[in-house]
Amino acid sequence: MSISEIAKGISPSPTLALNEKFAILREKGDPVIHLGGGEPKSKVPMEAIMSSVAHLNSGEIRYAPADGSREMKQAVIRYTEEFYSRKVEPENVMISGGAKQAIMVALQAILNQQEEVLFPAPYWVSYPEMPKLAGAIGIPVFAEDGSFHPRIQDIEQRVGSYTRAIIINSPNNPSGVVYSKEFISDVVGFCEKKKLYLIMDDIYHRLVFNGKKAANAFDYAKDKSENSKLIIINGVSKQYAMTGFRIGWAIANKKLIETMTNIQAHQTSGPSILLQKAAVGAMNGVQSSVENLCMTLENNRNVMIDHLNSFEGVKVTVPQGTFYCLADFSNYMKDSAKLSGFLIDKVQVLTMPGVEFGMEGHLRLSYCGSIKDITEGIERMKWALDLKSPNELYIGDRKLVRDWV
Numbered sequence: 271m272s273i274s275e276i277a278k279g280i281s282p283s284p285t286l287a288l289n290e291k292f293a294i295l296r297e298k299g300d301p302v303i304h305l306g307g308g309e310p311k312s313k314v315p316m317e318a319i320m321s322s323v324a325h326l327n328s329g330e331i332r333y334a335p336a337d338g339s340r341e342m343k344q345a346v347i348r349y350t351e352e353f354y355s356r357k358v359e360p361e362n363v364m365i366s367g368g369a370k371q372a373i374m375v376a377l378q379a380i381l382n383q384q385e386e387v388l389f390p391a392p393y394w395v396s397y398p399e400m401p402k403l404a405g406a407i408g409i410p411v412f413a414e415d416g417s418f419h420p421r422i423q424d425i426e427q428r429v430g431s432y433t434r435a436i437i438i439n440s441p442n443n444p445s446g447v448v449y450s451k452e453f454i455s456d457v458v459g460f461c462e463k464k465k466l467y468l469i470m471d472d473i474y475h476r477l478v479f480n481g482k483k484a485a486n487a488f489d490y491a492k493d494k495s496e497n498s499k500l501i502i503i504n505g506v507s508k509q510y511a512m513t514g515f516r517i518g519w520a521i522a523n524k525k526l527i528e529t530m531t532n533i534q535a536h537q538t539s540g541p542s543i544l545l546q547k548a549a550v551g552a553m554n555g556v557q558s559s560v561e562n563l564c565m566t567l568e569n570n571r572n573v574m575i576d577h578l579n580s581f582e583g584v585k586v587t588v589p590q591g592t593f594y595c596l597a598d599f600s601n602y603m604k605d606s607a608k609l610s611g612f613l614i615d616k617v618q619v620l621t622m623p624g625v626e627f628g629m630e631g632h633l634r635l636s637y638c639g640s641i642k643d644i645t646e647g648i649e650r651m652k653w654a655l656d657l658k659s660p661n662e663l664y665i666g667d668r669k670l671v672r673d674w675v
């Protein structure tokens with residue numbers, strides 16, 4: 271079969287493959303535990319359901335404008351005032367089918383062939399692939415000290431004449447690290463000086479623990495004009511547990527939003543009006559669900575860290591936000607894909623190999639599930655890896671006997 275060079279270069283989604291494996295085991299009735307999840311388990315806010323149902327009942331579900339409905343744009347404008355202390359106009363906003371589409375369309379709007387997009391490692395699995403889809407190149411930047419927090423110098427050193435944009439995701443998937451205000455301020459200043467686009471992927475910005483806040487790039491931007499190259503990405507997926515609704519947005523200068531709208535108009539048109547209604551309901555409704563989710567995740571994080579700390583060979587960087595922890599398991603196995611395969615085969619715990627996020631030797635563990643799954647999942651992993659554990663383990667009424675050393 272003949273397919274395009276671009277398509278040949280795109281890697282399959284590692285998360286999808288593992289999720290399929292999980293579904294097969296679950297269907298067989300195996301007691302498998304998913305610690306690889308990327309979505310909160312809480313219920314969608316009632317206002318979201320009510321406003322989409324009201325629209326559905328009208329029986330008239332039509333196309334939405336390519337850049338999003340006026341109502342949804344107003345909700346984003348209000349949100350931006352509340353959470354970013356920044357007044358934007360409808361022409362600065364485009365609504366997309368999830369934050370993912372908003373990022374992709376932004377990249378298509380700004381990148382030429384062979385140009386480069388930098389992003390700190392560890393990184394979300396889609397960042398290396400998305401620039402490729404636009405004919406460009408994604409380049410991870412590793413912190414010199416091996417930590418999950420880059421320094422501005424690490425980025426400065428990688429910037430060259432082909433660099434067009436930098437993507438920053440804080441709180442970060444997969445590490446849960448919240449980048450410091452100094453770092454965000456430096457990146458904003460650096461991008462302004464070098465005339466680079468700065469894409470802030472803020473999809474987890476309200477899921478931060480210990481009463482802390484993620485830095486707001488607008489606070490450090492000197493250029494407040496329509497020449498600004500700052501692009502803010504956000505959406506309802508994570509904060510409102512509305513991953514299935516596929517609504518996200520971009521905020522940028524008017525010219526760029528116009529260009530992005532042209533692209534989106536020919537790609538998918540505006541996102542479903544029904545789902546925009548739901549997003550408006552969630553964003554304008556009572557916000558207690560976000561606060562409750564954040565409290566639950568913080569508690570889950572604490573439980574996970576306590577359990578991981580009982581592993582002698584595991585090194586943990588305590589996440590300050592999101593619902594992920596990227597733990598270093600290299601003392602047990604250096605190859606994270608092999609380790610992840612071993613854990614699903616031997617003790618039926620699904621984890622995400624760190625190599626997919628640019629951190630070999632690590633596993634990404636999610637704490638968006640139940641406390642029971644977190645505790646039992648980590649106990650099973652410990653049994654499989656820590657050879658000082660007893661030789662047998664019961665999963666329900668199944669007895670497992672360790673036949674490896």
Ligand code: PLP
Pocket residue numbers: 308367368369370371394439443471473504505506507513516517518
């Ligand atoms: N950005 C990051 C860092 C993510 O982790 C995800 C989803 O996992 C997204 C964007 C995509 O969000 P959405 O569901 O709004 O497309």
